[in-house]
Amino acid sequence: MQIIHYLSARKLKIMEKVKVIEIKKSIFEENGREADELRAELKKKGVFLLNLMSSPGSGKTTTLIATINAIKDKIKVAVMEADIDSDVDAIKIKEATGIESIQLHTGGMCHLDAEMTRQGLDNLSEGLDLAILENVGNLVCPAEFDTGAVRNAMILSVPEGHDKPLKYPLMFSICDVVLINKTDVLPYFDFDMDKCREYIAMRNPAAKVFPICARTGEGVDSFANWLLEEVALWKN
């Protein structure tokens, strides 16, 4: 009820068009096998699944909006917004990009696994090139569950500090891409970009690092181009 409090009439209209899925807890014990099966199915269908993770408030939704607007004329994209509660992100994506966007409610759960991701994918349209999962804001648990994604990406924002790869090793080690967001506020924080790259490389020497500012769009094109290349490779 209280959510209506901060929604304009325009937003309410968009909200009516956003599907909200209440995700059920998985009954499968072998998540790894489930994830591999899901990836194989996605390969057959030619759908690339990107799993985007980060801490709360590091800018996942803003980054997605900037990225989607850079690629949506070239490929068919849809987004699944996972959240414990609230629909604000799916609405925001729909408003700002016009693409298909659904909200997944995890009912308190701190991560998504492959079966939960599949429940979301089943609610998206056919014929997609790219499905993006915005995972629950959390640097710990989502790293432990393979969602079936083709690639894992994460965002570390400048205000969080360059030492995070030391403290959340698993997350950095499983991500193919690390976006360092909010570079516009670098002058106001003690964030050492070289050290950050060094610590990321300690956890995962193969990880690609893209410094970006989702709010201004700076650096987003490099990430968007990488994503387009990966999608093209997957579909071949």
Place this chain on the structure above:
Amino acid sequence: MQIIHYLSARKLKIMEKVKVIEIKKSIFEENGREADELRAELKKKGVFLLNLMSSPGSGKTTTLIATINAIKDKIKVAVMEADIDSDVDAIKIKEATGIESIQLHTGGMCHLDAEMTRQGLDNLSEGLDLAILENVGNLVCPAEFDTGAVRNAMILSVPEGHDKPLKYPLMFSICDVVLINKTDVLPYFDFDMDKCREYIAMRNPAAKVFPICARTGEGVDSFANWLLEEVALWKN
């Protein structure tokens, strides 16, 4: 091994004095009962336990240093730093405050429960007035487990955004205190303090809210005074 890379000789000397405890997973199923028992024991001993939670990078350790330096001459304080991996926080606290500080390694676990907290408390000195637990950086899972603390506090930092009470309802509803940190960067972020207070009140009308800047010390005294009063009440 690689940790030595960024430690000075002085830090290494302090590191030798910091106890590192490898926390074992609890075997107790009824965490609520365990937590109540621990609280009763702490009441008998006159030890106040504060559980401090937040996202990664919101400034838990810096806030603790500023708070401890404001109260350490009045009461006897010790800190337990929980982390998945790394000892940097316990060392930082010890360096900056001189008080007893131990590191709890959770071995990948995303939260602490009452039994795990007890393992930490058992390794602290006798005669404490206040024991502070810095929980794992995570806005989801730690909220689900009563640690046995007398009070729960959390930090929301300005760069994370004022909408977080909408997205992480449980964390805000179980916290007695919300510290809004990094107020020095308010001019560079779209953070609405009034809305934030309103959203916090939606989740928990009784929560106390203290805007602070741990780096400059602004506002920390108000929180420190609240904490001193709470400790005095607990010991009566």
